[in-house]
Amino acid sequence: xxxxxxxxxxxxxxxxxxxxxxxxxxxxxxxxxxxxxxxxxxxxxxxxxxxxxxxxxxxxxxxxxxxxxxxxxxxxxxxxxxxxxxxxxxxxxxxxxxxxxxxxxxxxxxxxxxxxxxxxxxxxxxxxxxxxxxxxxxxxxxxxxxxxxxxxxxxxxxxxxxxxxxxxxxxxxxxxxxxxxxxxxxxxxxxxxxxxxxxxxxxxxxxxxxxxxxxxxxxxxxxxxxxxxxxxxxxxxxxxxxxxxxxxxxxxxxxx
Amino acid sequence: xxxxxxxxxxxxxxxxxxxxxxxxxxxxxxxxxxxxxxxxxxxxxxxxxxxxxxxxxxxxxxxxxxxxxxxxxxxxxxxxxxxxxxxxxxxxxxxxxxxxxxxxxxxxxxxxxxxxxxxxxxxxxxxxxxxxxxxxxxxxxxxxxxxxxxxxxxxxxxxxxxxxxxxxxxxxxxxxxxxxxxxxxxxxxxxxxxxxxxxxxxxxxxxxxxxxxxxxxxxxxxxxxxxxxxxxxxxxxxxxxxxxxxxxxxxxxxxx
Numbered sequence: 001x002x003x004x005x006x007x008x009x010x011x012x013x014x015x016x017x018x019x020x021x022x023x024x025x026x027x028x029x030x031x032x033x034x035x036x037x038x039x040x041x042x043x044x045x046x047x048x049x050x051x052x053x054x055x056x057x058x059x060x061x062x063x064x065x066x067x068x069x070x071x072x073x074x075x076x077x078x079x080x081x082x083x084x085x086x087x088x089x090x091x092x093x094x095x096x097x098x099x100x101x102x103x104x105x106x107x108x109x110x111x112x113x114x115x116x117x118x119x120x121x122x123x124x125x126x127x128x129x130x131x132x133x134x135x136x137x138x139x140x141x142x143x144x145x146x147x148x149x150x151x152x153x154x155x156x157x158x159x160x161x162x163x164x165x166x167x168x169x170x171x172x173x174x175x176x177x178x179x180x181x182x183x184x185x186x187x188x189x190x191x192x193x194x195x196x197x198x199x200x201x202x203x204x205x206x207x208x209x210x211x212x213x214x215x216x217x218x219x220x221x222x223x224x225x226x227x228x229x230x231x232x233x234x235x236x237x238x239x240x241x242x243x244x245x246x247x248x249x250x251x252x253x254x255x256x
Numbered sequence: 257x258x259x260x261x262x263x264x265x266x267x268x269x270x271x272x273x274x275x276x277x278x279x280x281x282x283x284x285x286x287x288x289x290x291x292x293x294x295x296x297x298x299x300x301x302x303x304x305x306x307x308x309x310x311x312x313x314x315x316x317x318x319x320x321x322x323x324x325x326x327x328x329x330x331x332x333x334x335x336x337x338x339x340x341x342x343x344x345x346x347x348x349x350x351x352x353x354x355x356x357x358x359x360x361x362x363x364x365x366x367x368x369x370x371x372x373x374x375x376x377x378x379x380x381x382x383x384x385x386x387x388x389x390x391x392x393x394x395x396x397x398x399x400x401x402x403x404x405x406x407x408x409x410x411x412x413x414x415x416x417x418x419x420x421x422x423x424x425x426x427x428x429x430x431x432x433x434x435x436x437x438x439x440x441x442x443x444x445x446x447x448x449x450x451x452x453x454x455x456x457x458x459x460x461x462x463x464x465x466x467x468x469x470x471x472x473x474x475x476x477x478x479x480x481x482x483x484x485x486x487x488x489x490x491x492x493x494x495x496x497x498x499x500x501x502x503x504x505x506x507x508x509x510x511x512x
Contacts, residue, residue, distance in 0.1 A: 042343070042344040042345075043343055043344060043345060044345045044381050044382065045306075045343060045344030045345030045346075045347070045381065045382065046344070047304075047305075047306055047344060048303075048304070049303075050301070050303055060319075063315075063316075063319055087298070087299055087301060088298040088299060088301030088302070088303060089298075089299060089300045089301030089358075090301075091301070096353060097352060097378065097379065097381060099379060100379035100380055100381055101381065102345075102381050121377065122353065123353065123355060123356035124356055125300050125301065125353060125356055125357065125358050126300065126301065
């Protein structure tokens, strides 16, 4: 199994604190030593860093941790390979373009038989079940909506339906971003936490590090962090219901 | 105008030496201060670094320069914005998937009216004429060849035809890679150089740096470097003919 981390905010925010906790699980406090990757959105563009080596030893991870890349939407994944060998093309997050938007996807879990599901336009570059599932989702969206539906709720409902269909083949904890919305589907484990004023302190579970967010933020900031398991102690993490989709924009849950 | 740099080899090779020269043109020895980007292939996968800031001041550029990422195919671009504002989504190289392969593209020049050319499947994420041209090329390839043609020469001829068609709208110096072949089209300026045994010394034009490749290589290595203008003194760079396409694989020219 792998670990997922996502962030969705109303102002560009760095993910250094949460990333510091998560990356420890990449071979130190967790067994997820088969690479890691992270995608940051900046406007319509996105930038990704991938490394097939363990996160806890990665020089690129150190660059990401120290540098404060600020972003409204982030998807991060550390991998324990279950399907597909350890190499760059099998390292999440995966990206494709649809409707002139950059879509990014990361997945935790195993999907039995998904690689036999027919694909039309999008084809996997690597050999993971995850990338196949991502290509299938985009194929379905594209076929049903050659242009974006006017009502974003239509797309949210459609993505929820697709995620539930894939989930029937195994375990499908997923983060999906279209540069504006962050779609989070919980199959077994996914939690989220919204930080907003008044900000307080938080302490990571995986490494000795405490941050007082009051010093790092302005009163208007709204920052939601999504993770496989809560990353901090003493904060009100919401444990998602299996089978549910939650969608975030500007740091807040978008009503279904 | 921008500067292009490409590399194609028969064994994974680092591009540190050439990159050290090129990146100086990103605001120091050249006016190309509107960002830069580089894509390295590793097997079927690729990794890209993009920075909308000047190359000569970029911390990410420093990471790339110091780290020796080894690759069979590299495309690098430093930008002097002529079309499209300076932001991440307008920073080359651009990437898309076709036939389950990762395609990467960078362009130097201006293309008049190309943004009115109709697109079908691939849509630009940013606003540059370059990304529009890239989407148009992939659209044409996909429509004509839903699966890869058996004979690679067929694809080479088709890409040459597409490049010449685009070139009629302005200036189209281009590097395009499908993870195996590196397609280089010269509209006005593009040069290449193949280094192989017996290796000698080379000195960069843009910065005081000399390397003795005999110490850095094995006798079997074949490394071709492609650049807008020759990067070194005293080596036999081939200045490409305007309107010509040269394709490299394993460091060598593939016959047309």
